[in-house]
Amino acid sequence: MSLLDNDPPSNVxxxxxxxxxxxxxxxVEDAFGHVRVRGEVSGYRGPHSSGHAYFALKDDKARIDAVIWRGSFSNLAFKPQEGLEIIATGRLTTYPGSSKYQIVIEDIKPAGAGALMALLDERRRKLEAEGLFAPERKKRLPFLPRVIGVVTSPTGAVIRDIRHRITDRFPVHVLVWPVKVQGEGSGDAVARAITGFNAFEPDGPIPRPDVLIVARGGGSLEDLWGFNDEAVVRAAADSDIPLISAVGHETDWTLIDHVADRRAPTPTGAAEIAVPVRAELLADVAAFHARQGNAISRRLDHDRRQVVQTARALPSPDMLLALPRRRLDDAASGLGSQFLLVVSESRQTFGGVAARLSLSTLEGAIREKRGSLRHAALEAEQAMAGRLSRQRQLFQRITANLQPIGLKARSEAARLKLDTVSERFDRARTRLTEDRRERLRQTWRVASGLGPKRVLERGYTIIRGEGDVPITDPALLPPGTAFAVEFAGNNRIGALASGEAAPGSTRPAAPRKRKKATPPEAERAQGSLFDG
Structure with a gap:
């Protein structure tokens, strides 16, 4: 028997x-099947890869582990955030694997409006620091849009009020993008609607809106929380279409109100901002037409009075012609006497000239001119005879000096001298030509080694832009610029720039065309002045 067999039996x-x-x-689950726990979120790092979320709730004295299963997490209207005080609804349970107890959360709400306001203020300051609320980002609304896009619930009174107000003021085409305006996923739905409207093509099957209205009726801060979502604010800031926010009542403010191009106090007010009153426009046009007609009538009356007054100030035709008529009459009356006076004076002048033109005077003048002519002819014959005599004597002296023997000797000496000079000239020309050809060959070999074609053969390329201009600066290739890449062998491929160009870059001017260098072979083919 062992010592254990002697122990007394136990009833435990x-x-x-x-x-x-x-x-x-x-x-634990029977006693705490449904509880609400208030505490601060601690250790939250977002949902796990499995979709579940693990964190803890704590206060100043205790701490409890918390878990949100994937199915419940996707249905939460409000997601947990690190350091935020919340009220969690769920059930307590234990985890046998580690002897711990935890709360399985089914719903989360902020611990009062103060927590929501603190979170809202923190988000507002963050987005404001990014410049999303800057006034210079806001766009002007079109005066008379043809299509209006509305992002709201399709079943609420908001869309009916907007359509009714637009129909009363100025009927235009209204497109409605139905979304959830409250609860889980409402913020993402509104953001997708704004982005979807901006994705419409201007000439597509569905017309692109000229202005957007994001609207919802009034409610509590929790009801309007979806319009404080960061995704909604960023979608509104990125919208190319002008946007009007009409969320809640006049006293309700959400983050989309800060980023929108215009804020309306109510959805009906948004409709009034979007379109003018057609009847008022027609009345204004009629008033402008009437004012234009009155202005034209007044101008015509004024011009007519000016013409009448000007006509009265002008003299009559008889007054204008009175002085010219008097001058004409005076000229006509004195014309006869003046004509007789001119004829008399002309007759006297003609008589005086005719008296000097007698036959004897003409014959004397002719005889005088004939004598002068004979004297001049005699002097010319004598001068010609003297010049001929001097030229004949000069020719005789030159002929005497040019004897046949002396001329032949000088010709031979000149020929020998010319042959010597010709040989020296040929040798100098040949030597100079060879020197220049050798220098040209050396220069051409150096130029060929430095030419772009030889550089391309060593693995380099040339970037050429518009007009076949070489590009040496990457700043001259802004995104989307087409260019060509040249390889050896005059091979080219097209390319498209995708990088970001440096600011302040300018397009280079087209270089001047340089005259191509003539290779030595081409120069030898063309010939030279010194070739034999």
């Missing part, structure tokens, strides 16, 4: 570890 029941754990689990 024996349990396994699993039985104790299961019993505790059932006890």
């Amino acid at each position: 029941a024996e349990f396994t570890v699993s039985e104790i754990s299961i019993s505790l689990k059932r006890t």
